[in-house]
Amino acid sequence: MEFMGYVRENGRVGSRNHVAVIPSVNCANEVAKRIAAAVPNTRSLNHHQGCCELPPDLDRVTLSLTGLGMSPNVGAVLIVSLGCEGTDVDYMAQHIAETGKSVEVIRIQELGGTRVSIEKGTEIAQKLADKIAPIKRQAVDMSEAIMSIKCGASDATSGLASNVVIGYVADKIVDLGGTVVFGETTEFIGAEHILARRARTPEVGRKIYEIVERMENRAKSLGCDMRKGQPTPGNIAGGLSSIEEKSLGAIVKSGTKPIEGVLEYTDVISNQKGLWIKDTPGREIETLTGMAISGAQAMCFSTGRGAPQGFPTMPVLKICGNPHTFARLSEDMDVNAGRIITGEKSIEEVGEEAFERFVRVLSGEKTHCEELEYYNSIDIYTLGPVI
Amino acid sequence: MNPMALRCSDKDNVAVLFEENVTAGTDVDVRDKRGNTMVIKINEAIPYGHKLALAAIAKGEDIIKYGESIGIATRDIAPGDYVHIHNMDSKRGRGDWKE
Numbered sequence: 001m002e003f004m005g006y007v008r009e010n011g012r013v014g015s016r017n018h019v020a021v022i023p024s025v026n027c028a029n030e031v032a033k034r035i036a037a038a039v040p041n042t043r044s045l046n047h048h049q050g051c052c053e054l055p056p057d058l059d060r061v062t063l064s065l066t067g068l069g070m071s072p073n074v075g076a077v078l079i080v081s082l083g084c085e086g087t088d089v090d091y092m093a094q095h096i097a098e099t100g101k102s103v104e105v106i107r108i109q110e111l112g113g114t115r116v117s118i119e120k121g122t123e124i125a126q127k128l129a130d131k132i133a134p135i136k137r138q139a140v141d142m143s144e145a146i147m148s149i150k151c152g153a154s155d156a157t158s159g160l161a162s163n164v165v166i167g168y169v170a171d172k173i174v175d176l177g178g179t180v181v182f183g184e185t186t187e188f189i190g191a192e193h194i195l196a197r198r199a200r201t202p203e204v205g206r207k208i209y210e211i212v213e214r215m216e217n218r219a220k221s222l223g224c225d226m227r228k229g230q231p232t233p234g235n236i237a238g239g240l241s242s243i244e245e246k247s248l249g250a251i252v253k254s255g256t257k258p259i260e261g262v263l264e265y266t267d268v269i270s271n272q273k274g275l276w277i278k279d280t281p282g283r284e285i286e287t288l289t290g291m292a293i294s295g296a297q298a299m300c301f302s303t304g305r306g307a308p309q310g311f312p313t314m315p316v317l318k319i320c321g322n323p324h325t326f327a328r329l330s331e332d333m334d335v336n337a338g339r340i341i342t343g344e345k346s347i348e349e350v351g352e353e354a355f356e357r358f359v360r361v362l363s364g365e366k367t368h369c370e371e372l373e374y375y376n377s378i379d380i381y382t383l384g385p386v387i
Numbered sequence: 388m389n390p391m392a393l394r395c396s397d398k399d400n401v402a403v404l405f406e407e408n409v410t411a412g413t414d415v416d417v418r419d420k421r422g423n424t425m426v427i428k429i430n431e432a433i434p435y436g437h438k439l440a441l442a443a444i445a446k447g448e449d450i451i452k453y454g455e456s457i458g459i460a461t462r463d464i465a466p467g468d469y470v471h472i473h474n475m476d477s478k479r480g481r482g483d484w485k486e
Contacts, residue, residue: 156403156436159453160393189479190457219480226480227472239403239436241450241470242477245457304436324407324435341405 001176003145004137004363006072009100013144014072015297015362017135018043018313019128021078022065024092025050025085031108032080035121042125043312049380050087057382058086063266064380067293069096070268073313075132076102078125083109102128137364143177145362146269148291148299149253150184152284155238155304155322159249161340162302162321168351169300169358170255170275179273181263181294182254183280183287185215186230190244191251200258207262211279230282234305253302265381269295284309286381288316298361300354308332310369312378317367319354334368389416389426392439396454401438401470409433417441430467438470450475
């Protein structure tokens with residue numbers, strides 16, 4: 001089985017062919033945003049990090065932005081630096097360029113301010129867009145597919161319908177030789193023993209317990225009950241009473257295959273195949289970003305209450321488990337898994353539909369988030385304080 | 388036809404109701420994965436997607452869904468009772484509990 005993708009110089013395959021405009025620090029966001037708005041097929045990756053953080057977090061931000069630039073969905077990169085940030089712009093430019101794509105850098109303080117940087121940046125972004133425009137899609141084997149997974153705004157239907165459907169798709173991608181990444185370590189709490197049993201090696205199993213313990217300790221560090229933070233008020237209103245209940249429903253979206261290993265948040269997938277965990281929090285924006293850093297070409301996103309957000313450089317396909325939500329938010333939701341709850345369709349039927357839709361998205365079909373252009377923010381998961 | 392609830396595993400002592408506007412005293416068809424049905428009368432109104440008790444659960448006992456513990460009862464729960472944050476508690480992420 002094949003999909004139509006953009007084969008990059010380093011052999012990796014993208015589902016999109018964007019110019020990415022990457023601010024090296026949040027202070028460069030506005031310039032990046034205006035440049036991207038002026039040039040078709042160009043996306044800015046506006047975030048809130050890159051300065052006045054402890055060195056391990058600054059390294060995380062540098063690695064994260066580098067990974068986002070390396071994504072095979074990105075054909076060329078313009079880095080917008082302010083000039084005094086804590087991130088390492090040279091590192092980003094060098095490592096992104098190693099993938100074979102064009103990388104340009106502008107520095108706002110050096111160029112003489114906002115207006116001139118927008119003008120110069122727009123000129124460069126236009127040249128980059130012209131340069132990558134002739135790249136054509138080619139047929140590639142499904143084993144090149146990298147699917148990421150997330151659930152958000154979950155309710156009681158998520159664990160019984162939409163997550164089950166995504167698990168079905170995940171199993172198919174793994175069977176076809178592809179790669180699947182899931183995360184949200186917070187939502188392993190209470191279900192880690194089930195995941196650990198699926199670990200390829202005892203060491204991977206231990207690592208799963210370790211990341212869950214680390215996350216739970218972070219949650220406990222303020223001396224309160226985590227409920228309301230996780231599960232969220234929306235989850236609770238949707239019938240989920242505890243993090244354990246949320247987690248047991250959440251892990252279903254990883255399917256049934258063995259877990260090959262655990263990726264750190266900033267890790268980029270090179271040639272790992274099969275099912276992988278990435279250590280991320282449960283919050284949507286940091287998880288989407290972490291999955292895009294991995295190099296995932298597209299995401300299957302499960303929701304019950306209706307989460308509309310997408311990502312600038314990674315298409316996000318919304319699979320909705322709640323039939324009432326699907327009816328209300330039909331412009332935002334892509335696949336109706338609520339028909340499993342009502343008994344109209346089987347898990348296999350909706351699973352096949354979601355799989356076929358996912359393959360079409362890899363080949364260029366737009367998701368609802370892309371049509372709505374709901375993809376203009378990202379954020380990076382950092383661990384320490386802002387100082 | 389009675390409103391429908393789903394029981395995920397044979398070990399479960401709760402089921403999830405998938406019908407809107409279900410009031411106290413209503414008979415609910417609780418289905419399992421094999422298609423078997425048991426009827427339970429609910430003691431209070433339960434919202435769509437929320438849980439009902441299938442058995443008596445004493446204070447301190449585990450609430451079981453998906454065949455696993457999802458927390459503990461904070462008071463005695465009778466069959467047909469609404470089960471949610473008012474009568475069950477999470478055991479995890481409890482920074483407010485002493486070790």
